[in-house]
Amino acid sequence: GEDVEQSLFLSVREGDSSVINCTYTDSSSTYLYWYKQEPGAGLQLLTYIFSNMDMKQDQRLTVLLNKKDKHLSLRIADTQTGDSAIYFCAESLSPGGYQKVTFGIGTKLQVIP
Amino acid sequence: EADIYQTPRYLVIGTGKKITLECSQTMGHDKMYWYQQDPGMELHLIHYSYGVNSTEKGDLSSESTVSRIRTEHFPLTLESARPSHTSQYLCASSEVDRESNTEAFFGQGTRLTVV
Numbered sequence: 001g002e003d004v005e006q007s008l009f010l011s012v013r014e015g016d017s018s019v020i021n022c023t024y025t026d027s028s029s030t031y032l033y034w035y036k037q038e039p040g041a042g043l044q045l046l047t048y049i050f051s052n053m054d055m056k057q058d059q060r061l062t063v064l065l066n067k068k069d070k071h072l073s074l075r076i077a078d079t080q081t082g083d084s085a086i087y088f089c090a091e092s093l094s095p096g097g098y099q100k101v102t103f104g105i106g107t108k109l110q111v112i113p
Numbered sequence: 114e115a116d117i118y119q120t121p122r123y124l125v126i127g128t129g130k131k132i133t134l135e136c137s138q139t140m141g142h143d144k145m146y147w148y149q150q151d152p153g154m155e156l157h158l159i160h161y162s163y164g165v166n167s168t169e170k171g172d173l174s175s176e177s178t179v180s181r182i183r184t185e186h187f188p189l190t191l192e193s194a195r196p197s198h199t200s201q202y203l204c205a206s207s208e209v210d211r212e213s214n215t216e217a218f219f220g221q222g223t224r225l226t227v228v
Contacts, residue, residue, distance in 0.1 A: 042220050
């Protein structure tokens with residue numbers, strides 16, 4: 001079955017870059033997502049990438065996809081204290097709704113001032 | 114900002130009680146979902162709905178039930194709560210568009226503790 005793996009915790013200093021990694025098992029994944037959950041809030045979509053792309057950049061966020069290794073990463077440049085949150089990686093095998101989306105465990109990012 | 118709300122945020126309840134977790138969205142989304150997240154574990158889909166009068170079971174077996182009488186409302190019920198039901202429950206909704214499933218909107222979650 002589908003499986004999405006992430007490390008549990010990452011700590012970085014304010015101003016440094018953060019890289020959150022994710023591996024997935026199903027090579028037929030079509031969409032890969034990064035969601036952010038701030039304390040006391042629901043998950044919010046940060047960005048997503050189609051499986052036919054290698055990279056996507058959006059301001060301070062860079063998503064890299066290595067399909068061969070089934071590895072997805074999220075890089076946050078110039079990390080701020082407001083970036084402290086839990087980041088969820090997710091994959092979707094096919095279109096048709098979130099019932100086909102598998103979420104990872106979430107990586108807790110702690111930004112030290 | 115997402116217009117999807119869950120109540121209560123926190124609930125501590127005794128074993129054997131019947132509980133209903135509320136979820137409402139004002140975005141007119143047809144699809145709604147319930148996820149369960151145990152501490153240190155992945156989000157697991159327990160129920161979803163394609164629209165009014167549609168309910169389906171998710172990947173993770175759950176003793177809870179859901180109903181979808183109105184588009185905006187997707188409550189989850191446990192007839193007899195047990196300590197094994199202690200978990201965080203997240204509600205979400207999405208719309209079906211040409212790109213199908215690019216974004217889901219999540220509520221803040223209900224943290225349930227059964228003692």
